[in-house]
Amino acid sequence: xxxxxxxxxxxxxxxxxxxxxxxxxxxxxxxxxxxxxxxxxxxxxxxxxxxxxxxxxxxxxxxxxxxxxxxxxxxxxxxxxxxxxxxxxx
Amino acid sequence: xxxxxxxxxxxxxxxxxxxxxxxxxxxxxxxxxxxxxxxxxxxxxxxxxxxxxxxxxxxxxxxxxxxxxxxxxxxxxxxxxxxxxxxxxxxxxxxxxxxxxxxxxxxxxxxxxxxxxxxxxxxxxxxxxxxxxxxxxxxxxxxxxxxxxxxxxxxxxxxxxxxxxxxxxxxxxxxxxxxxxxxxxxxxxxxxxxxxxxxxxxxxxxxxxxxxxxxxxxxxxxxxxxxxxxxxxxxxxxxxxxxxxxxxxxxxxxxxxxxxxxxxxxxxxxxxxxxxxxxxxxxxxxxxxxxxxxxxxxxxxxxxxxxxxxxxxxxxxxxxxxxxxxxxxxxxxxxxxxxxxxxxxxxxxxxxxxxxxxxxxxxxxxxxxxxxxxxxxxxxxxxxxxxxxxxxxxxxxxxxxxxxxxxxxxxxxxxxxxxxxxxxxxxxxxxxxxxxxxxxxxxxxxxxxxxxxxxxxxxxxxxxxxxxxxxxxxxxxxxxxxxxxxxxxxxxxxxxxxxxxxxxxxxxxxxxxxxxxxxxxxxxxxxxxxxxxxxxxxxxxxxxxxxxxxxxxxxxxxxxxxxxxxxxxxxxxxxxxxxxxxxxxxxxxxxxxxxxxxxxxxxxxxxxxxxxxxxxxxxxxxxxxxxxxxxxxxxxxxxxxxxxxxxxxxxxxxxxxxxxxxxxxxxxxxxxxxxxxxxxxxxxxxxxxxxxx
Numbered sequence: 024x025x026x027x028x029x030x031x032x033x034x035x036x037x038x039x040x041x042x043x044x045x046x047x048x049x050x051x052x053x054x055x056x057x058x059x060x061x062x063x064x065x066x067x068x069x070x071x072x073x074x075x076x077x078x079x080x081x082x083x084x085x086x087x088x089x090x091x092x093x094x095x096x097x098x099x100x101x102x103x104x105x106x107x108x109x110x111x112x113x
Numbered sequence: 114x115x116x117x118x119x120x121x122x123x124x125x126x127x128x129x130x131x132x133x134x135x136x137x138x139x140x141x142x143x144x145x146x147x148x149x150x151x152x153x154x155x156x157x158x159x160x161x162x163x164x165x166x167x168x169x170x171x172x173x174x175x176x177x178x179x180x181x182x183x184x185x186x187x188x189x190x191x192x193x194x195x196x197x198x199x200x201x202x203x204x205x206x207x208x209x210x211x212x213x214x215x216x217x218x219x220x221x222x223x224x225x226x227x228x229x230x231x232x233x234x235x236x237x238x239x240x241x242x243x244x245x246x247x248x249x250x251x252x253x254x255x256x257x258x259x260x261x262x263x264x265x266x267x268x269x270x271x272x273x274x275x276x277x278x279x280x281x282x283x284x285x286x287x288x289x290x291x292x293x294x295x296x297x298x299x300x301x302x303x304x305x306x307x308x309x310x311x312x313x314x315x316x317x318x319x320x321x322x323x324x325x326x327x328x329x330x331x332x333x334x335x336x337x338x339x340x341x342x343x344x345x346x347x348x349x350x351x352x353x354x355x356x357x358x359x360x361x362x363x364x365x366x367x368x369x370x371x372x373x374x375x376x377x378x379x380x381x382x383x384x385x386x387x388x389x390x391x392x393x394x395x396x397x398x399x400x401x402x403x404x405x406x407x408x409x410x411x412x413x414x415x416x417x418x419x420x421x422x423x424x425x426x427x428x429x430x431x432x433x434x435x436x437x438x439x440x441x442x443x444x445x446x447x448x449x450x451x452x453x454x455x456x457x458x459x460x461x462x463x464x465x466x467x468x469x470x471x472x473x474x475x476x477x478x479x480x481x482x483x484x485x486x487x488x489x490x491x492x493x494x495x496x497x498x499x500x501x502x503x504x505x506x507x508x509x510x511x512x513x514x515x516x517x518x519x520x521x522x523x524x525x526x527x528x529x530x531x532x533x534x535x536x537x538x539x540x541x542x543x544x545x546x547x548x549x550x551x552x553x554x555x556x557x558x559x560x561x562x563x564x565x566x567x568x569x570x571x572x573x574x575x576x577x578x579x580x581x582x583x584x585x586x587x588x589x590x591x592x593x594x595x596x597x598x599x600x601x602x603x604x605x606x607x608x609x610x611x612x613x614x615x616x617x618x619x620x621x622x623x624x625x626x627x628x629x630x631x632x633x634x635x636x637x638x639x640x641x642x643x644x645x646x647x648x649x650x651x652x653x654x655x656x657x658x659x660x661x662x663x664x665x666x667x668x669x670x671x672x673x674x675x676x677x678x679x680x681x682x683x684x685x686x687x688x689x690x691x692x693x694x695x696x697x698x699x700x701x702x703x704x705x706x707x708x709x710x711x712x713x714x715x716x717x718x719x720x721x722x723x724x725x726x727x728x729x730x731x732x733x734x735x736x737x738x739x740x741x742x743x744x745x746x747x748x749x750x751x752x753x754x755x756x757x758x759x760x761x762x763x764x765x766x767x768x769x770x771x772x773x774x775x776x777x778x779x780x781x782x783x784x785x786x787x788x789x790x791x792x793x794x795x796x797x798x799x800x801x802x803x804x805x806x
Contacts, residue, residue, distance in 0.1 A: 080582055
């Protein structure tokens with residue numbers, strides 16, 4: 024029983040990289056069914072940003088907080104990019 | 114750096130209309146880069162008739178008769194000394210160069226931008242001496258912080274002090290207070306020379322200042338008026354004593370002495386005497402006014418009769434004083450300036466060419482009447498406004514935003530997977546107000562709205578809208594080819610003929626559209642920028658590399674290319690040979706082969722588009738360009754692959770594509786769109802809650 028449980032958890036979990044605009048990387052392990060809000064909160068607390076000021080993209084697509092990695096068809100060792108908020112007029 | 118290029122650059126920054134050719138553009142770009150790299154401050158001064166600058170259709174900035182100059186000044190003390198020497202040497206060549214303003218070191222400590230006014234009169238003609246202008250020196254860093262020259266604007270309202278400069282004759286220290294955008298006050302001193310003229314009006318300087326301060330400084334004005342009255346009373350007392358003395362003297366003196374005086378005057382200075390007549394008469398009219406206001410009607414008639422007699426006597430006396438004062442001593446001149454009335458002619462123009470108006474008595478009365486009329490009109494307007502406000506409030510209550518949650522777009526979950534979701538927060542909606550810079554999420558939102566609603570399904574297959582974050586992450590894609598190819602395969606960029614890419618660079622938005630990236634024969638890169646002359650080389654090079662990795666990479670995509678060629682062999686033999694040649698070139702220089710082809714065949718097009726007047730609206734311009742692009746695809750059938758872009762026929766070459774006044778309307782449109790979507794969003798959430806219950 025114990026082996027089956029671990030296997031099932033391993034199947035559900037995914038490792039994701041989050042890349043800064045400067046190039047730094049941080050690795051997260053997440054279940055496929057959990058929402059991204061947890062990941063974003065943890066990342067922003069660690070880096071010291073406000074939650075609204077950073078936006079995440081996956082292969083050129085903006086990610087919403089309510090979405091899960093299962094909905095976006097994510098796989099192991101996929102890369103998520105973090106971007107700062109852009110305000111411009113010159 | 115050549116002086117001509119620098120001048121053009123300065124003129125462009127300060128908002129003058131300049132025609133930009135291909136030759137000019139490269140030079141301007143170089144100077145812009147140089148100024149940023151050097152990180153030095155620069156001063157400039159411009160000379161010439163104002164009419165030439167302010168007429169709308171007049172683009173020339175140099176003519177034979179009028180000179181325009183620009184200098185560059187550094188912060189280093191050593192170089193400053195050298196420059197001062199240079200100016201001194203210039204003085205010898207141009208003897209009429211009289212006005213020279215100096216810097217003060219204190220400003221630099223407080224602010225990054227030190228204001229140093231420098232003015233040089235170099236023209237030899239008298240007519241052009243009247244009209245000249247000044248610019249403030251501002252660091253190149255500060256220009257990049259979106260502060261134009263025009264925000265520092267001097268008007269006579271800001272004058273705080275007037276002092277006499279003892280070192281130089283006829284010069285005065287003027288100090289100003291400037292209001293920044295941040296509402297910090299700064300003071301500036303510089304020298305100004307006053308000149309006499311024949312037909313000049315007699316005014317107190319304080320009186321002149323009072324008029325301009327009426328709106329802003331009411332308290333000071335009262336004090337000054339009281340001071341004037343006090344002074345006039347004292348003067349009258351003195352004058353009466355003098356008059357009595359002179360009357361006695363005149364009675365005693367015979368007519369012979371008068372005859373002695375007259376020839377002396379003529380021999381000394383004839384024009385000076387003519388001046389004095391005009392001056393003195395006008396002075397006394399002023400003095401009369403003060404009396405008349407105080408005294409009652411009964412007394413007035415007596416006073417007038419007496420004064421008319423007095424005036425004649427005084428005029429004779431003052432002529433003598435004037436004769437003694439030519440050439441004027443500094444102390445006596447200063448005393449006269451402060452206490453008595455002096456004939457001044459305001460030869461200079463304030464700041465950006467607004468002349469100081471010296472008003473006469475008629476002018477005063479007219480102004481009063483105008484003000485009364487204005488007040489009456491304003492009262493009527495206020496009543497109308499209040500009525501309108503009440504109506505608006507009722508309407509607003511219905512249309513108020515409910516911003517408990519951020520707005521998410523698109524609403525359907527299936528579309529979110531394909532396109533991605535944008536969450537518009539309250540921070541971002543604030544940016545839609547006037548004079549605010551636009552944030553990324555609004556641009557992303559509007560592009561997705563256009564993609565879903567305005568485009569047909571055939572067009573959706575051929576057009577791809579990129580995110581705003583694509584421009585920042587382009588550098589990372591180029592270094593890693595794996596990421597590049599994965600991005601390429603997932604989004605299906607291969608089949609798409611138009612890439613619409615909003616680009617964010619150094620806090621500036623502009624748009625690039627890539628047409629037919631898969632075929633070199635049709636490939637075009639269109640650039641839409643609301644400010645010409647902005648640097649784009651980095652992004653264009655990166656973008657070309659990105660295209661090269663996707664389509665023209667010899668190592669990994671050889672098989673693909675060969676397959677393409679085999680298919681095309683039967684149809685077109687000419688294309689074959691081209692592609693073979695390209696492959697051969699790529700093997701020699703894989704990094705630069707595509708660059709050469711693009712640059713040599715002029716595939717990058719800088720479109721002539723309407724230019725922005727603010728420092729804020731560039732984000733809205735980008736949205737406006739995309740709007741027109743979507744409209745014109747339907748009308749021109751651009752989806753056919755064999756369209757040749759002739760520059761004349763192309764629709765974006767209009768500099769008058771749309772009016773600049775439409776842009777605040779565009780902001781309101783987007784706000785209304787968000788309002789509608791918010792209402793839908795709230796209703797959906799309510800439904801979901803009900804279903805759960």
